[in-house]
Amino acid sequence: MLFQLPRKASLLVAAVLAAGALDSASAQPPPVFRSGVTLVTTDVIVRDGDGQFLPDLTLDDFTIYEDGQPQRIASLVLVHGGRVFNQLLPPPPVPEGIILPGRTAPAASATPGRIFVIFIDDLHIRPPDTPLIHRVMDLLPETLIHEGDEFGIISSGKSAIRVQMTSDRNRLRAIDRAVGEAFDPRQLIERATQLSSLGESRWRAHVAFKTAIETVRGLEQIRHRRKAFLYVSAGYNFNPFDDSRVNARIESMQQVGFFEGVDLPEFDEPALDQFATTDAFGEVFSDSELHNELLLLIDEANRANVSFYTIDVRGLTTIPDLDFDLRTTEWNEYIRKQHSSLRTLAELTGGIAVVNRNTFREAFTEIDAETSDYYVLGFYSSNPDETRRSRELRVEVAREGAEVRSRTHYLLPFPDAPPAAPPGAAAVSPTEAPGSARR
Template sequence: MPDMMTCKTRLQPCRWVRTVGLIVAIGVMVGAPLRSQESLDPGRQGDPATVFRSGVTLVTTDVIVRDGSGVFVPDLTESDFRVYEDGQPQEVASLVLVHGGRVFNQLVPPPQAQEGIILPPTRAVNDTAGRIFVILVDDLHIETSKTPRARAVFEQLLDNLIHEGDLFGIVSTGPSSIRVDMTYDRSLIKSSADRLTGDGFNPTEMIRFLSPGPRGPSELSWRAHVAFKTMRDVVRNLERVQNRRKVVIYFSSGYDFNPFAHERIFGRSPIYEDMRNSGRWGSMFGQDQVAGLYEGIADPMMDPFERISRQGEVFSDADLAMEIAELTKAANRANASFYTVDPRGLVAGPDPDYNGPREAFNDFLFTTQNSLRSLAELTGGRAIVNRNDFDDAFREIDAETSDYYVVGFYSSNPDPTFRTRRLRVEVNRGAVDVQHRTHYTYARASDNAGPPLP
């Protein structure tokens, strides 16, 4: 068993090279067709302390309009849309219609006027990729025993979601080492599914083998950081793609920075575990007296030193919420939506090897599923959790990503201190349902500066 845990807690250096290589490839391949549309950045030509946002930053959001019967409305023009930022009306500068996965018409935003510079007129680039997918396989958070099921779910993408003409890429976070550059070759989905191997911890391993940390098991937080940072770098590169909806299919079983907190106190020590099963701490098992061997050992739940070492664990949920918020802000800036897929499906109960209380397992299950829901809902996507009909779920995603508008505007608020802006989109049609993201957040100045050199 120690050998198995050593394999799980050490990652090969080549995985980092492959992951970084795919992130760079995604940025190059999705950005190359659109380089001719990039305008000069006035923030880099003048004083870096002076930031002008009004009329400079094009904000885009995808909008899905359906009638009362749930049918997409494809005949809207820019005059039919009303866009509000923090309650203030904005002028629509660009409008793209994607219907059936193909671009039918495009209102390209005019280049910004810059004094003293005469620029030649730009031409729209003919990019036929109406849909762009990035598939993240977070195998660091998929249990090894769930590998066959995860592969079966992954293969359903080929039949129900990824179609001919769709541009997609695949990246993994763990030892599966899956790397597929942005491509139209759908056969690579099957070969990637064959390589998918879960490397996550199951509940029994979390209770018995995870070492405690100041804010929960450090191994779990480190694995989540790897997944979040990988996805953040990918969506940053997706910002180069304009006038398209970027869809991230997020395969993961969710996140919990401090699972089974009470059970791990007793599970990681044979003495504490025996005490729980033989003394007053284990009276629920029918034991009435403390074994004489453990009379002088303090209750680990009441020992002051043990309690001090666990004080930081109360912030574990807040840490997880903050990291999810940072990732979703980056996704909203790139107009990317997360569709989280839990390969566990509908969970009826723990595995047979789990020997802990059912309440602790339910808390762990709720936290992991709720983290996936947060990633999806905060980016305008959908969480596929607690359901086994993955084929129907992928068809629903297919419908949402095949028909949509991309509406763009230049913010009229030049104040850079207002980073988070509320969005509201209305349509000049009666009895229609309008679906769009509700907010976006400007990047910090340090984020715009780019990552530090190695």
């Protein structure tokens, strides 16, 4: 796609290019360097046997493997107590086709040590649970978001929360606008009488995933930092209460006289066959469809060095509400799939799943410790095969008794994939405005 510059910008660019051409007319043109190598970064948390972070590791203590092959470490950044210590940084990337000037001074990075995105998935939180969102999120200034931290806030639904990356903790009050709008079990079952009754539920999930993916792509612009994505949601289930929904369809048919004069035990009607009914409504492969959506989001997060910390504000869930006519086994299966989706997002991106627990303050303290002390390793892959998109990662530390926690894999983008969205195009645009370190 071609973009046309404004007239003033076009004149400015033309003037700069003309001046550069006059200055270099009598001089030998400098060489043109091209670079198509991408720096792969991964965060690593190293603790001793007592659970204490080890901040004294050097480049020689780390070995990183990609698909079992050792890689040469090109960058090493230590973040300790929220402060950034650049032990080894690679030279700045060279844009393809740009003529390098003779001398250049390296620019100092102003990126803060801790970066958070708070994602309120109000499309998947029921309205009665809205006070729980506010009660849990009110703990953030006390336990997790400190002075000097950069954070952004975005929602998936009609709450329309959008706070660009900032260090002003007063902007956390925007979360007060969050209002849940998810379907409750009764609505999900009653809508089963409609054709493709789960279409809107899947559309809502797709909107949430798309919003998260666009935000993660914006965070990819920030290098050598661990980016924490606080994913506030009740989770996902593409085939909820399947038994009750099938029974609701049959009752609806009985009310309109569909079975009048028919001997039900001998009537071979697909509507009475649960498997045939769910198959006809495209629900048999619902779990596979959900897994595919989750993996797309996980791949984007691992590529951008983003860790998901999923948070279910409902806390400990046991039995269904009394006003829902549901079997306990059906309710438990519904909750299990929701929690499984949140755990998958967290575990496959190096984060923590805060689900089925009421100790939110302790959970935020644990997340605070993880995001305050870590290393970021960078390397250029020795495998040039772009068709091998899935790469396994393993990090070893030459310190006896050390416990290492790092990402297990990353995925290369498709060769024809568009570049990462620039800041301003993402749902929450990360900026590199100066921010003081946390005290």
